[in-house]
Amino acid sequence: MAFKIFPLISFLFLIFILLAPSGHAKRSIPSGKKTSAFDFIKKLKGCHKGNTTKGIHELKAYLEKFGYLRYPNKTQATDDDFDDILESAIKTYQENYHIKPSGVMDDETISKMTTPRCGVPDIVNGTNYMQPRNRNHKSGSSGVHVVSHYSFFEGEPKWPPSKTxxxxxxxxxxxxxxxxxxxxxxxxxxxxxxxxxxxxxxxxxxxxxxxxxxxxxxxxxxxxxxxxxxxxxxxxxxxxxxxxxxxxxxxxxxxxxxxxxxxxxxxxxxxxxxxxxxxxxxxxxxxxxxxxxxxxxxxxxxxxxxxxxx
The missing domain is CATH 3.40.390.10 (Collagenase (Catalytic Domain))
Structure with a gap:
Protein backbone atom coordinates (compact mmCIF):
# COMPACT_ATOMS: atom_id res chain seq x y z
CA MET A 1 0.00 0.00 0.00
CA ALA A 2 2.81 2.42 0.93
CA PHE A 3 4.39 1.94 -2.50
CA LYS A 4 1.10 2.86 -4.19
CA ILE A 5 0.62 6.01 -2.10
CA PHE A 6 4.20 7.29 -2.61
CA PRO A 7 3.88 7.91 -6.39
CA LEU A 8 0.61 9.79 -5.76
CA ILE A 9 2.24 12.04 -3.13
CA SER A 10 5.21 12.66 -5.44
CA PHE A 11 2.87 13.59 -8.29
CA LEU A 12 0.92 16.04 -6.13
CA PHE A 13 4.14 17.60 -4.83
CA LEU A 14 5.36 18.11 -8.42
CA ILE A 15 2.10 19.82 -9.39
CA PHE A 16 2.41 22.14 -6.36
CA ILE A 17 5.97 23.15 -7.37
CA LEU A 18 4.95 23.86 -10.96
CA LEU A 19 1.96 25.99 -10.00
CA ALA A 20 3.51 27.85 -7.07
CA PRO A 21 4.43 31.50 -7.84
CA SER A 22 8.11 32.38 -7.91
CA GLY A 23 9.18 34.62 -5.03
CA HIS A 24 11.98 36.05 -7.18
CA ALA A 25 9.60 37.10 -9.97
CA LYS A 26 7.25 38.99 -7.67
CA ARG A 27 9.64 41.87 -7.19
CA SER A 28 10.74 42.35 -10.79
CA ILE A 29 7.57 41.60 -12.77
CA PRO A 30 4.11 42.89 -11.83
CA SER A 31 1.66 40.09 -11.08
CA GLY A 32 -1.80 40.86 -12.34
CA LYS A 33 -3.50 44.07 -13.44
CA LYS A 34 -4.06 46.47 -10.56
CA THR A 35 -6.99 48.85 -10.35
CA SER A 36 -6.02 52.37 -11.39
CA ALA A 37 -6.90 55.46 -9.39
CA PHE A 38 -8.46 56.86 -12.59
CA ASP A 39 -10.60 53.78 -13.42
CA PHE A 40 -13.77 55.49 -12.15
CA ILE A 41 -13.71 57.57 -15.33
CA LYS A 42 -14.45 54.49 -17.45
CA LYS A 43 -17.91 54.23 -15.83
CA LEU A 44 -18.82 57.66 -17.22
CA LYS A 45 -18.65 56.65 -20.88
CA GLY A 46 -21.19 58.57 -22.96
CA CYS A 47 -21.99 61.13 -20.25
CA HIS A 48 -22.81 64.61 -21.48
CA LYS A 49 -24.43 67.85 -20.41
CA GLY A 50 -27.78 67.33 -18.74
CA ASN A 51 -26.94 63.93 -17.25
CA THR A 52 -27.01 63.19 -13.55
CA THR A 53 -24.79 60.15 -13.10
CA LYS A 54 -23.17 58.62 -10.04
CA GLY A 55 -19.45 59.39 -10.13
CA ILE A 56 -19.57 62.73 -11.95
CA HIS A 57 -18.41 64.44 -8.75
CA GLU A 58 -15.19 62.40 -9.00
CA LEU A 59 -14.69 63.61 -12.57
CA LYS A 60 -15.13 67.18 -11.32
CA ALA A 61 -12.45 66.58 -8.69
CA TYR A 62 -10.10 65.13 -11.34
CA LEU A 63 -10.51 68.16 -13.61
CA GLU A 64 -10.16 70.55 -10.69
CA LYS A 65 -6.91 68.85 -9.62
CA PHE A 66 -5.34 69.47 -13.02
CA GLY A 67 -6.63 73.04 -13.29
CA TYR A 68 -9.56 72.71 -15.67
CA LEU A 69 -12.37 73.43 -13.27
CA ARG A 70 -13.29 75.73 -10.44
CA TYR A 71 -16.83 76.04 -9.14
CA PRO A 72 -18.13 79.12 -7.30
CA ASN A 73 -19.59 76.93 -4.54
CA LYS A 74 -18.93 73.54 -2.97
CA THR A 75 -22.39 72.16 -3.74
CA GLN A 76 -21.82 72.30 -7.49
CA ALA A 77 -18.32 70.85 -7.11
CA THR A 78 -19.55 67.80 -5.19
CA ASP A 79 -22.83 66.94 -6.92
CA ASP A 80 -23.31 64.54 -9.83
CA ASP A 81 -24.84 67.01 -12.28
CA PHE A 82 -23.20 67.34 -15.70
CA ASP A 83 -23.58 71.09 -16.06
CA ASP A 84 -22.35 73.83 -18.42
CA ILE A 85 -19.17 74.42 -16.41
CA LEU A 86 -18.19 70.75 -16.57
CA GLU A 87 -18.91 70.59 -20.30
CA SER A 88 -16.69 73.62 -20.89
CA ALA A 89 -13.88 72.08 -18.82
CA ILE A 90 -14.06 68.82 -20.78
CA LYS A 91 -13.93 70.72 -24.08
CA THR A 92 -10.79 72.52 -22.90
CA TYR A 93 -9.24 69.21 -21.86
CA GLN A 94 -10.10 67.72 -25.27
CA GLU A 95 -8.53 70.67 -27.10
CA ASN A 96 -5.36 70.35 -25.01
CA TYR A 97 -5.01 66.67 -25.88
CA HIS A 98 -5.96 67.02 -29.56
CA ILE A 99 -9.40 65.43 -29.24
CA LYS A 100 -12.49 66.79 -30.99
CA PRO A 101 -13.97 69.21 -28.40
CA SER A 102 -17.44 67.70 -28.11
CA GLY A 103 -17.81 68.02 -24.33
CA VAL A 104 -18.91 64.37 -24.29
CA MET A 105 -17.11 61.61 -22.37
CA ASP A 106 -16.31 59.59 -25.49
CA ASP A 107 -13.87 56.69 -25.85
CA GLU A 108 -10.90 58.85 -26.85
CA THR A 109 -11.39 61.24 -23.94
CA ILE A 110 -11.74 58.40 -21.43
CA SER A 111 -8.63 56.70 -22.80
CA LYS A 112 -6.64 59.91 -22.36
CA MET A 113 -7.99 60.75 -18.90
CA THR A 114 -7.26 57.28 -17.55
CA THR A 115 -3.62 57.34 -18.69
CA PRO A 116 -1.27 57.78 -15.68
CA ARG A 117 0.30 61.22 -15.54
CA CYS A 118 2.38 63.80 -13.74
CA GLY A 119 0.72 65.65 -10.87
CA VAL A 120 1.68 69.15 -12.09
CA PRO A 121 -1.55 70.84 -13.34
CA ASP A 122 -2.06 71.79 -16.99
CA ILE A 123 -3.84 75.05 -16.11
CA VAL A 124 -2.93 77.40 -13.25
CA ASN A 125 -4.86 80.54 -12.29
CA GLY A 126 -6.64 80.48 -15.63
CA THR A 127 -3.45 80.20 -17.71
CA ASN A 128 -3.58 77.19 -20.02
CA TYR A 129 0.01 76.01 -20.35
CA MET A 130 -0.91 73.25 -22.81
CA GLN A 131 -1.79 75.65 -25.60
CA PRO A 132 0.92 76.73 -28.07
CA ARG A 133 2.19 80.26 -27.66
CA ASN A 134 3.85 82.65 -30.08
CA ARG A 135 7.46 83.44 -29.19
CA ASN A 136 10.17 85.48 -30.87
CA HIS A 137 13.43 83.54 -30.98
CA LYS A 138 16.59 85.19 -32.20
CA SER A 139 18.59 83.53 -34.94
CA GLY A 140 21.68 85.59 -35.68
CA SER A 141 20.61 89.21 -36.15
CA SER A 142 17.08 88.36 -37.29
CA GLY A 143 14.06 87.70 -35.10
CA VAL A 144 12.28 84.48 -36.03
CA HIS A 145 8.58 84.20 -35.17
CA VAL A 146 7.73 80.64 -34.13
CA VAL A 147 4.98 78.75 -32.31
CA SER A 148 6.27 76.77 -29.32
CA HIS A 149 4.63 73.77 -27.69
CA TYR A 150 6.71 73.67 -24.51
CA SER A 151 5.76 75.92 -21.60
CA PHE A 152 7.20 77.52 -18.47
CA PHE A 153 5.89 78.02 -14.96
CA GLU A 154 4.06 81.24 -14.13
CA GLY A 155 6.58 84.06 -13.90
CA GLU A 156 9.20 81.87 -15.64
CA PRO A 157 11.17 80.93 -12.48
CA LYS A 158 14.63 79.52 -13.19
CA TRP A 159 17.99 78.95 -11.59
CA PRO A 160 20.16 82.10 -11.47
CA PRO A 161 22.99 82.47 -14.01
CA SER A 162 25.56 81.83 -11.28
CA LYS A 163 23.94 78.50 -10.40
CA THR A 164 24.75 76.07 -13.19
Whole structure:
Protein backbone atom coordinates (compact mmCIF):
# COMPACT_ATOMS: atom_id res chain seq x y z
CA MET A 1 0.00 0.00 0.00
CA ALA A 2 2.81 2.42 0.93
CA PHE A 3 4.39 1.94 -2.50
CA LYS A 4 1.10 2.86 -4.19
CA ILE A 5 0.62 6.01 -2.10
CA PHE A 6 4.20 7.29 -2.61
CA PRO A 7 3.88 7.91 -6.39
CA LEU A 8 0.61 9.79 -5.76
CA ILE A 9 2.24 12.04 -3.13
CA SER A 10 5.21 12.66 -5.44
CA PHE A 11 2.87 13.59 -8.29
CA LEU A 12 0.92 16.04 -6.13
CA PHE A 13 4.14 17.60 -4.83
CA LEU A 14 5.36 18.11 -8.42
CA ILE A 15 2.10 19.82 -9.39
CA PHE A 16 2.41 22.14 -6.36
CA ILE A 17 5.97 23.15 -7.37
CA LEU A 18 4.95 23.86 -10.96
CA LEU A 19 1.96 25.99 -10.00
CA ALA A 20 3.51 27.85 -7.07
CA PRO A 21 4.43 31.50 -7.84
CA SER A 22 8.11 32.38 -7.91
CA GLY A 23 9.18 34.62 -5.03
CA HIS A 24 11.98 36.05 -7.18
CA ALA A 25 9.60 37.10 -9.97
CA LYS A 26 7.25 38.99 -7.67
CA ARG A 27 9.64 41.87 -7.19
CA SER A 28 10.74 42.35 -10.79
CA ILE A 29 7.57 41.60 -12.77
CA PRO A 30 4.11 42.89 -11.83
CA SER A 31 1.66 40.09 -11.08
CA GLY A 32 -1.80 40.86 -12.34
CA LYS A 33 -3.50 44.07 -13.44
CA LYS A 34 -4.06 46.47 -10.56
CA THR A 35 -6.99 48.85 -10.35
CA SER A 36 -6.02 52.37 -11.39
CA ALA A 37 -6.90 55.46 -9.39
CA PHE A 38 -8.46 56.86 -12.59
CA ASP A 39 -10.60 53.78 -13.42
CA PHE A 40 -13.77 55.49 -12.15
CA ILE A 41 -13.71 57.57 -15.33
CA LYS A 42 -14.45 54.49 -17.45
CA LYS A 43 -17.91 54.23 -15.83
CA LEU A 44 -18.82 57.66 -17.22
CA LYS A 45 -18.65 56.65 -20.88
CA GLY A 46 -21.19 58.57 -22.96
CA CYS A 47 -21.99 61.13 -20.25
CA HIS A 48 -22.81 64.61 -21.48
CA LYS A 49 -24.43 67.85 -20.41
CA GLY A 50 -27.78 67.33 -18.74
CA ASN A 51 -26.94 63.93 -17.25
CA THR A 52 -27.01 63.19 -13.55
CA THR A 53 -24.79 60.15 -13.10
CA LYS A 54 -23.17 58.62 -10.04
CA GLY A 55 -19.45 59.39 -10.13
CA ILE A 56 -19.57 62.73 -11.95
CA HIS A 57 -18.41 64.44 -8.75
CA GLU A 58 -15.19 62.40 -9.00
CA LEU A 59 -14.69 63.61 -12.57
CA LYS A 60 -15.13 67.18 -11.32
CA ALA A 61 -12.45 66.58 -8.69
CA TYR A 62 -10.10 65.13 -11.34
CA LEU A 63 -10.51 68.16 -13.61
CA GLU A 64 -10.16 70.55 -10.69
CA LYS A 65 -6.91 68.85 -9.62
CA PHE A 66 -5.34 69.47 -13.02
CA GLY A 67 -6.63 73.04 -13.29
CA TYR A 68 -9.56 72.71 -15.67
CA LEU A 69 -12.37 73.43 -13.27
CA ARG A 70 -13.29 75.73 -10.44
CA TYR A 71 -16.83 76.04 -9.14
CA PRO A 72 -18.13 79.12 -7.30
CA ASN A 73 -19.59 76.93 -4.54
CA LYS A 74 -18.93 73.54 -2.97
CA THR A 75 -22.39 72.16 -3.74
CA GLN A 76 -21.82 72.30 -7.49
CA ALA A 77 -18.32 70.85 -7.11
CA THR A 78 -19.55 67.80 -5.19
CA ASP A 79 -22.83 66.94 -6.92
CA ASP A 80 -23.31 64.54 -9.83
CA ASP A 81 -24.84 67.01 -12.28
CA PHE A 82 -23.20 67.34 -15.70
CA ASP A 83 -23.58 71.09 -16.06
CA ASP A 84 -22.35 73.83 -18.42
CA ILE A 85 -19.17 74.42 -16.41
CA LEU A 86 -18.19 70.75 -16.57
CA GLU A 87 -18.91 70.59 -20.30
CA SER A 88 -16.69 73.62 -20.89
CA ALA A 89 -13.88 72.08 -18.82
CA ILE A 90 -14.06 68.82 -20.78
CA LYS A 91 -13.93 70.72 -24.08
CA THR A 92 -10.79 72.52 -22.90
CA TYR A 93 -9.24 69.21 -21.86
CA GLN A 94 -10.10 67.72 -25.27
CA GLU A 95 -8.53 70.67 -27.10
CA ASN A 96 -5.36 70.35 -25.01
CA TYR A 97 -5.01 66.67 -25.88
CA HIS A 98 -5.96 67.02 -29.56
CA ILE A 99 -9.40 65.43 -29.24
CA LYS A 100 -12.49 66.79 -30.99
CA PRO A 101 -13.97 69.21 -28.40
CA SER A 102 -17.44 67.70 -28.11
CA GLY A 103 -17.81 68.02 -24.33
CA VAL A 104 -18.91 64.37 -24.29
CA MET A 105 -17.11 61.61 -22.37
CA ASP A 106 -16.31 59.59 -25.49
CA ASP A 107 -13.87 56.69 -25.85
CA GLU A 108 -10.90 58.85 -26.85
CA THR A 109 -11.39 61.24 -23.94
CA ILE A 110 -11.74 58.40 -21.43
CA SER A 111 -8.63 56.70 -22.80
CA LYS A 112 -6.64 59.91 -22.36
CA MET A 113 -7.99 60.75 -18.90
CA THR A 114 -7.26 57.28 -17.55
CA THR A 115 -3.62 57.34 -18.69
CA PRO A 116 -1.27 57.78 -15.68
CA ARG A 117 0.30 61.22 -15.54
CA CYS A 118 2.38 63.80 -13.74
CA GLY A 119 0.72 65.65 -10.87
CA VAL A 120 1.68 69.15 -12.09
CA PRO A 121 -1.55 70.84 -13.34
CA ASP A 122 -2.06 71.79 -16.99
CA ILE A 123 -3.84 75.05 -16.11
CA VAL A 124 -2.93 77.40 -13.25
CA ASN A 125 -4.86 80.54 -12.29
CA GLY A 126 -6.64 80.48 -15.63
CA THR A 127 -3.45 80.20 -17.71
CA ASN A 128 -3.58 77.19 -20.02
CA TYR A 129 0.01 76.01 -20.35
CA MET A 130 -0.91 73.25 -22.81
CA GLN A 131 -1.79 75.65 -25.60
CA PRO A 132 0.92 76.73 -28.07
CA ARG A 133 2.19 80.26 -27.66
CA ASN A 134 3.85 82.65 -30.08
CA ARG A 135 7.46 83.44 -29.19
CA ASN A 136 10.17 85.48 -30.87
CA HIS A 137 13.43 83.54 -30.98
CA LYS A 138 16.59 85.19 -32.20
CA SER A 139 18.59 83.53 -34.94
CA GLY A 140 21.68 85.59 -35.68
CA SER A 141 20.61 89.21 -36.15
CA SER A 142 17.08 88.36 -37.29
CA GLY A 143 14.06 87.70 -35.10
CA VAL A 144 12.28 84.48 -36.03
CA HIS A 145 8.58 84.20 -35.17
CA VAL A 146 7.73 80.64 -34.13
CA VAL A 147 4.98 78.75 -32.31
CA SER A 148 6.27 76.77 -29.32
CA HIS A 149 4.63 73.77 -27.69
CA TYR A 150 6.71 73.67 -24.51
CA SER A 151 5.76 75.92 -21.60
CA PHE A 152 7.20 77.52 -18.47
CA PHE A 153 5.89 78.02 -14.96
CA GLU A 154 4.06 81.24 -14.13
CA GLY A 155 6.58 84.06 -13.90
CA GLU A 156 9.20 81.87 -15.64
CA PRO A 157 11.17 80.93 -12.48
CA LYS A 158 14.63 79.52 -13.19
CA TRP A 159 17.99 78.95 -11.59
CA PRO A 160 20.16 82.10 -11.47
CA PRO A 161 22.99 82.47 -14.01
CA SER A 162 25.56 81.83 -11.28
CA LYS A 163 23.94 78.50 -10.40
CA THR A 164 24.75 76.07 -13.19
CA UNK A 165 26.12 73.25 -11.02
CA UNK A 166 23.29 71.55 -9.10
CA UNK A 167 23.66 68.86 -6.48
CA UNK A 168 21.00 66.26 -5.76
CA UNK A 169 20.45 63.72 -3.00
CA UNK A 170 18.12 60.84 -2.29
CA UNK A 171 16.01 60.64 0.84
CA UNK A 172 16.31 57.42 2.87
CA UNK A 173 12.93 56.26 1.52
CA UNK A 174 14.27 55.93 -2.06
CA UNK A 175 14.87 52.31 -3.18
CA UNK A 176 18.50 51.67 -4.13
CA UNK A 177 17.37 50.30 -7.50
CA UNK A 178 16.01 53.73 -8.48
CA UNK A 179 19.23 55.66 -7.95
CA UNK A 180 21.15 54.74 -11.11
CA UNK A 181 18.17 55.44 -13.44
CA UNK A 182 17.74 58.87 -11.83
CA UNK A 183 21.46 59.56 -12.20
CA UNK A 184 21.23 58.66 -15.91
CA UNK A 185 18.32 61.07 -16.31
CA UNK A 186 20.39 63.89 -14.82
CA UNK A 187 23.23 63.09 -17.23
CA UNK A 188 20.88 63.30 -20.21
CA UNK A 189 19.75 66.77 -19.16
CA UNK A 190 23.38 67.73 -18.55
CA UNK A 191 24.30 66.78 -22.14
CA UNK A 192 21.62 69.12 -23.53
CA UNK A 193 21.95 72.14 -21.21
CA UNK A 194 24.55 74.33 -19.51
CA UNK A 195 23.89 72.53 -16.20
CA UNK A 196 26.10 69.99 -14.49
CA UNK A 197 24.81 67.66 -11.78
CA UNK A 198 26.48 65.77 -8.96
CA UNK A 199 25.09 63.50 -6.27
CA UNK A 200 25.49 64.62 -2.66
CA UNK A 201 25.47 62.32 0.34
CA UNK A 202 22.15 61.61 2.06
CA UNK A 203 23.05 63.72 5.11
CA UNK A 204 24.35 66.72 3.14
CA UNK A 205 22.48 69.77 1.90
CA UNK A 206 21.70 69.78 -1.80
CA UNK A 207 19.89 71.85 -4.40
CA UNK A 208 17.57 69.00 -5.41
CA UNK A 209 15.96 66.28 -3.29
CA UNK A 210 14.34 63.04 -4.54
CA UNK A 211 11.92 61.04 -2.40
CA UNK A 212 9.24 58.33 -2.52
CA UNK A 213 5.88 59.01 -0.85
CA UNK A 214 2.41 57.57 -0.40
CA UNK A 215 -0.76 59.63 -0.05
CA UNK A 216 -0.71 63.09 1.47
CA UNK A 217 2.70 64.48 2.35
CA UNK A 218 2.33 68.20 2.81
CA UNK A 219 2.02 71.22 0.56
CA UNK A 220 1.22 69.57 -2.78
CA UNK A 221 -1.67 67.46 -4.02
CA UNK A 222 -1.60 63.99 -2.44
CA UNK A 223 -0.82 60.87 -4.42
CA UNK A 224 -3.82 58.72 -5.24
CA UNK A 225 -2.66 55.11 -5.30
CA UNK A 226 -1.58 52.93 -8.26
CA UNK A 227 -2.09 54.05 -11.83
CA UNK A 228 -3.06 57.67 -11.21
CA UNK A 229 -0.58 60.44 -10.48
CA UNK A 230 2.91 58.97 -10.87
CA UNK A 231 5.13 61.78 -9.61
CA UNK A 232 5.40 65.53 -9.23
CA UNK A 233 8.06 68.16 -8.81
CA UNK A 234 8.36 71.85 -7.97
CA UNK A 235 9.54 74.77 -10.09
CA UNK A 236 12.94 76.39 -9.45
CA UNK A 237 14.40 76.89 -7.01
CA UNK A 238 12.42 74.66 -4.66
CA UNK A 239 14.17 71.50 -5.82
CA UNK A 240 11.80 68.75 -4.60
CA UNK A 241 10.87 65.73 -6.74
CA UNK A 242 8.57 62.99 -5.45
CA UNK A 243 7.74 59.56 -6.87
CA UNK A 244 4.51 57.81 -5.89
CA UNK A 245 5.64 54.81 -3.85
CA UNK A 246 2.37 52.97 -4.58
CA UNK A 247 3.20 52.52 -8.27
CA UNK A 248 4.86 49.50 -9.81
CA UNK A 249 8.29 50.76 -10.93
CA UNK A 250 10.82 49.19 -13.27
CA UNK A 251 14.14 49.68 -15.01
CA UNK A 252 13.33 49.90 -18.70
CA UNK A 253 10.16 48.72 -20.40
CA UNK A 254 8.19 46.25 -18.28
CA UNK A 255 4.50 45.61 -18.81
CA UNK A 256 2.25 47.23 -16.18
CA UNK A 257 5.17 49.13 -14.64
CA UNK A 258 6.64 52.62 -15.03
CA UNK A 259 10.23 53.31 -15.96
CA UNK A 260 12.20 55.13 -13.25
CA UNK A 261 14.39 56.96 -15.77
CA UNK A 262 11.59 58.16 -18.07
CA UNK A 263 9.63 59.62 -15.15
CA UNK A 264 12.81 61.16 -13.72
CA UNK A 265 13.56 62.87 -17.05
CA UNK A 266 10.12 64.45 -16.94
CA UNK A 267 10.30 65.60 -13.34
CA UNK A 268 13.84 66.99 -13.71
CA UNK A 269 12.43 69.12 -16.52
CA UNK A 270 10.10 70.66 -13.94
CA UNK A 271 12.98 71.16 -11.49
CA UNK A 272 14.75 73.16 -14.21
CA UNK A 273 11.70 75.30 -15.02
CA UNK A 274 9.74 73.55 -17.79
CA UNK A 275 6.02 72.92 -17.53
CA UNK A 276 4.15 70.51 -19.79
CA UNK A 277 4.37 70.28 -23.56
CA UNK A 278 1.50 69.53 -25.92
CA UNK A 279 3.84 67.39 -28.08
CA UNK A 280 3.06 63.77 -27.26
CA UNK A 281 6.58 62.58 -28.11
CA UNK A 282 8.17 65.13 -25.76
CA UNK A 283 9.40 64.03 -22.33
CA UNK A 284 7.47 67.00 -20.89
CA UNK A 285 4.13 65.65 -22.16
CA UNK A 286 2.02 65.16 -19.04
CA UNK A 287 1.12 61.47 -19.52
CA UNK A 288 3.09 58.23 -19.72
CA UNK A 289 1.77 54.72 -20.23
CA UNK A 290 2.93 51.64 -18.35
CA UNK A 291 5.72 49.88 -20.18
CA UNK A 292 6.65 53.04 -22.12
CA UNK A 293 10.14 54.54 -22.23
CA UNK A 294 10.98 57.98 -23.63
CA UNK A 295 13.97 60.24 -24.08
CA UNK A 296 14.51 63.97 -24.46
CA UNK A 297 12.80 65.39 -27.54
CA UNK A 298 13.73 68.44 -29.62
CA UNK A 299 10.76 70.29 -28.10
CA UNK A 300 12.17 69.72 -24.58
CA UNK A 301 15.63 70.90 -25.60
CA UNK A 302 14.23 73.95 -27.41
CA UNK A 303 12.23 74.80 -24.29
CA UNK A 304 15.13 74.66 -21.84
CA UNK A 305 17.37 76.61 -24.21
CA UNK A 306 14.72 79.26 -24.65
CA UNK A 307 14.17 79.59 -20.90
CA UNK A 308 17.89 80.05 -20.20
CA UNK A 309 18.73 81.94 -23.43
CA UNK A 310 21.23 79.27 -24.47
Missing amino acids: HLTYRFLPNVPAVAMDPVARAFQKWQSSTHFTFARAQTDQNSDLVIGFYRGDHGDIDPFDGPGGTLAHAFAPTNGRFHYDADEQWSIGSVADAFDYETVALHEIGHLLGLRHSSVEAAIMYSEISAGQTKNLHEDDIAGIRDLYNL
